[in-house]
Amino acid sequence: MAAQRYGVWLVGACGGVASTATLGLIALKHRAIPTWGLVTELPRFAALPLPGWEEFVVGGHEIRPVVLVDELRQFARHNRAFEPGLVDAYEAELTAVQPHIRWGTVWGATEAIRKLAGPDVPEDHSACQAIERIETDLRQFQEEHRLEHLVVIHVASTEPPIPKDELPRTWAELWPWLSRKEATIIPPSCLYAIAAFRAGCSYINFTPSVGPDLPAITELALQRRCRYMGCDGKTGETLLKSVLAPLFAQRNLRVLSWVGYNIFGNLDARILDHPAHKTSKLTTKDQLLGEVLGYKPQTHVSIELVESLGDWKTAWDHVHFAGFFGTKMVLHFIWQGCDSVLAAPLVLDLARWSILAWKRGEVGLMPFLASYFKSPYGVSQQDFFAQFQLLESWALGPQAAKLAGS
Amino acid sequence: MAAQRYGVWLVGACGGVASTATLGLIALKHRAIPTWGLVTELPRFAALPLPGWEEFVVGGHEIRPVVLVDELRQFARHNRAFEPGLVDAYEAELTAVQPHIRWGTVWGATEAIRKLAGPDVPEDHSACQAIERIETDLRQFQEEHRLEHLVVIHVASTEPPIPKDELPRTWAELWPWLSRKEATIIPPSCLYAIAAFRAGCSYINFTPSVGPDLPAITELALQRRCRYMGCDGKTGETLLKSVLAPLFAQRNLRVLSWVGYNIFGNLDARILDHPAHKTSKLTTKDQLLGEVLGYKPQTHVSIELVESLGDWKTAWDHVHFAGFFGTKMVLHFIWQGCDSVLAAPLVLDLARWSILAWKRGEVGLMPFLASYFKSPYGVSQQDFFAQFQLLESWALGPQAAKLAGS
């Protein structure tokens, strides 16, 4: 039994990312898998007082009528991303997580999301009521496990963009507005963020959904002395863009056009196949280049549902650039990554960093986590290595970071 | 007429890189082409006292019986890398360079290189004699043009590796040894370097050949208060490796294997098709990964002559890596770049930086130029962005560099 206990609360608890993270966490406790993919396991961070894997407990919200262990079994069979035997080996521990997976809310959700929901998802009669129900779940989990600290991480399906300007701008105005019947333009991701802050949790938005990114909600976060960061985990094509674009910039090679075609077939892809939902994703994927290059080349990002690929996100990027004499040349890359397997260790990393920030007494935005996100809140720097230096400086201090990097 | 004059002396003056650099320099003087590909033209370096393009004159050594302007015309037609009209437009200025292209030496050259040489290449009776002949060419060029400073840049064909341990280790020992008949294991690239230092020039080794990289020769460089750097210009596949490998390292993704297949058809490729010559190249291309990653994944680099591609170097790299759970994933990239067009602006950049270093009174190795080379002398850092920070810090000072990067 660990001396201290920390919690990770996954919104979308039976989805690919969350279930993979949960299985991975259990396997890490048993030292059954390598620590590859976990940034917090790099030797340079070994001396930090990061929580140990054995100190974590997992809970979460889910709206689909599914069972965690079954979802993992199906994932293993369909995607061949990890040994199916791993699910068998830890079936008992995975089953023990199930009672801590509570019904999420569909207040403010689109039809595409509502269709996924099971018949037992409680009907919330207002956004306030949903928030309070979620908050209760979070508080009960903290108490039941006597948690030092709980980190809520949103890994549910991408929501469409919302008209932010139509919402109240202060917490004092937003809270009463949330009890109105017409407060349905606020999406679930915001309700989870509000509940998390009311329950004193850290909040990580791993998706392009709005979540905490409204003035009234960040005001609440500060008022409750919480930490938060987002948005949209940077796992594949955009990650590569954030290292390749600086190369073109620093070698003064002119990017004429940069287009990418992303194909995959998991639940995320099925939701993104709804045009309104896709809009959010395309925005976070496409803003990086202008910021890194200092000019706007022609860009195009396409995301298509290809059922047979399952969780294997495949991307082809075609970068057309001009060098000396204006001579046109081409860099293509093809990325074949298992999306949940790429995302899961980042989710665990983010839980650890959030707890370290909490231990250090930090409050509010965590810009040093920018390297994890496609659209980092409050950080315009889109060069991956510059972002990574933010993390090293914060974690190790500027001097130690310099040594770690060399 | 420019107030000051600087020289660039290109060893291999009619080769693809040198002739392209020469044409490019003339076109830059006329502001006829964009400045893309030139790092020294980045806005952040605008305030530095770098020499202007109009201040440069070009000369060089060549062993092939060819004419610069004809070689450029053939290059333009064969590779379609720049407008053939550009050669026509600057024919007079290109022809004016021709008298400053002198016969190089084949002392110590392999049969593959000797076959390229014209019948009029002088027969040098010793390495010393070759050095003195070359030195005279360099001194005459400096005097004729009243040059402030001359930078010698080696862009000739790749030589095979040599048994460095069999050569004298001090300049005092090397110089008399060079007058012996048996001093044929020393290759031409060393003779050019020695001559350059004796003539007070800066020396850049843009190839994987030995050049200045012998203790006795660097001793001479310091003694004559010269500057030098190398080796092997980083233009394509290795450049990408030097930005992608740090990504895998920092995300703790385990590289299982990284193999690359390079195909092209220019003169360099025809020389590299000789196994002894290829060895030098494979070594500089393949050492980076271990240094960046901290472990040695399986690697393989293949370089093949494909005549039809001409100067268009095409590379396919297959990076096999493991993430969380040990799940194997793949990144492929395909690079299609015109080799000489990529290299030429770097050659011009290196001339400018060397002159700036000379103005600043620097002597010896120029490690701040590491980002230009596959195997930078004296620098083990192989992360491109870390190397680039060395350049920014040196050029702008540490504080300004920090601002430039953000």
Added chain:
Amino acid sequence: MAAQRYGVWLVGACGGVASTATLGLIALKHRAIPTWGLVTELPRFAALPLPGWEEFVVGGHEIRPVVLVDELRQFARHNRAFEPGLVDAYEAELTAVQPHIRWGTVWGATEAIRKLAGPDVPEDHSACQAIERIETDLRQFQEEHRLEHLVVIHVASTEPPIPKDELPRTWAELWPWLSRKEATIIPPSCLYAIAAFRAGCSYINFTPSVGPDLPAITELALQRRCRYMGCDGKTGETLLKSVLAPLFAQRNLRVLSWVGYNIFGNLDARILDHPAHKTSKLTTKDQLLGEVLGYKPQTHVSIELVESLGDWKTAWDHVHFAGFFGTKMVLHFIWQGCDSVLAAPLVLDLARWSILAWKRGEVGLMPFLASYFKSPYGVSQQDFFAQFQLLESWALGPQAAKLAGS
């Protein structure tokens, strides 16, 4: 001077395909270029009485206020697909074509097309009037050059699909309907086809536009004893599909999904960037797989305008297939072809085959030309090699074809 004269009339005469075909035809007359890309120049067809290149004259319709030789010069500079010197060399002959390029019609054209039209394009007051004007152009051209036969080939921009069922189904009904003011749902491609048949010409639809593909118009073709074929020239990605899909079929490998991403930047791409126009293209590109495989895998074809690519059409296809045990595997291909240079020789081939068919007294559909088209009229066979055997059998007779193939 050739004993006999044949004409090729290109609708869209200054577009990429037509201008490239015109230049190529002139260069072929001078034996200045290889015959690569021309199927009619295969040795197996050497004994056929195909018209010689020197027997051809070129004319056409165009709506843009442009000059053929200027368009070619810009094409050469922008795309580097052929020597710019070629345009200079044949400037006189290209200029001699200009008087035979007449104003086309924009009756029934979409706004996207109308925007391209010059101010001097005559305003036609009815579809009939447009047809009669076009017919006059064709007849004058035939008379002026004393042509044995004239082949009209439609290589203008792709039009949107039309509601075919709303149009009269017989020629007797269609002709009077065409004089009505409301007959604007009939697009220009149909008017050119009607005019061609009224003038006794053969007609080739190299685009996905409707052209002759209406019952009333094919009725007219037969009545006038004309030949016709289409539609949509098969030059790149679809060509590859038509050889790769039969491989999967015959090896009993199950195609799970086949998706393709096409990018290019010529005028065709700019027109296809209008959603209504794109629909026509996506349809012809995507129907092949089901027919070859006998089942419908998931497919997706994307076409995007990437300005910097110009005429260089680049496609990435990802074929996901299952073998023994249902094991999933992948074939990717990347195609980098210059669209007009691929299409032009096919246009010249089609003119030659049409003339041979006319000499042989054939009337109506020319199914033996199926291998040239993405959606061959009247032919469900989509296997390229089976289609090619149709051509060999027709051209050489079944026995000779068998020998040619072996």
Added chain:
Amino acid sequence: MAAQRYGVWLVGACGGVASTATLGLIALKHRAIPTWGLVTELPRFAALPLPGWEEFVVGGHEIRPVVLVDELRQFARHNRAFEPGLVDAYEAELTAVQPHIRWGTVWGATEAIRKLAGPDVPEDHSACQAIERIETDLRQFQEEHRLEHLVVIHVASTEPPIPKDELPRTWAELWPWLSRKEATIIPPSCLYAIAAFRAGCSYINFTPSVGPDLPAITELALQRRCRYMGCDGKTGETLLKSVLAPLFAQRNLRVLSWVGYNIFGNLDARILDHPAHKTSKLTTKDQLLGEVLGYKPQTHVSIELVESLGDWKTAWDHVHFAGFFGTKMVLHFIWQGCDSVLAAPLVLDLARWSILAWKRGEVGLMPFLASYFKSPYGVSQQDFFAQFQLLESWALGPQAAKLAGS
């Protein structure tokens, strides 16, 4: 219990191809997997009297001290090519095969092969003795299972080429020569072929090794009225070449160069990493293009051992071709296939076709199987679809084949 019984005897019985074929056969008996990848299961062949899967029994030779079911388990874990549960499900049947796996011979084998052999492999004192021992194994297997017919299929590691001209050219001469001590230049693949023919079996050479391809051995085959075919199963890169090269030929597109880079990490790759062994493979992979195109473009085939890929053979092919005007264009393809999973169904197909040929009373070479091989014995036709028509014509008769294809 099946009314009739046929045997498949796999030389290299525990290797990737053989073990996968054995597992697949068992799974087919249970109808537990789809029939994808099996050409004999195409609907067009449904009416043929091909043996049913339940009629087959499996045996084989092996020199490595390994157990079939263990090898399959390791293969499943390492390559994730099929469900590991499949091996568990059929463990009993797989274990029942083990007694029918006999020790092969290393007479004439290279050191690379001998190193793989277990200590219990019998020491044969002459090639004759090895042949007789193998023949005895084959006869016992036939008798024990009362087999109607036995097909021997060679799927062991690739051997180096041999000096064929130094071997006796008639069977009458070869047989006594084989009893000499110095008859070690004859490799194991020949000994298996001789033994097979002496035992009245059909023989399929699925590798580039010599096997039956010596005049004296084919003479024996005819004398014993046996059937045989080879060589080197066409599963991936070469298969694609055999459909793409005819496209370039028929469209008169000039292939300038065609180079391929193959990487994989199974036992076959480890043996091919020995230069002498690799020579055999490169020869069969590289001869196709000249035969299809009618001229020899520059070609290069590279095969490299990349351990991490296991059985997943990955190939990048770069096809550089010229079209109209001599314009250079590129087709690249990337193939990612699981080698054993691709080969196994072809092995089962070949067993079935050989049995059908035996039923039909055919003797000697089976050229109608050419589509299965990279270097089909006695067939110069390298166009896959033309080869496939040979199979259809033989199997269905010329008329039915024509219908099947349409």
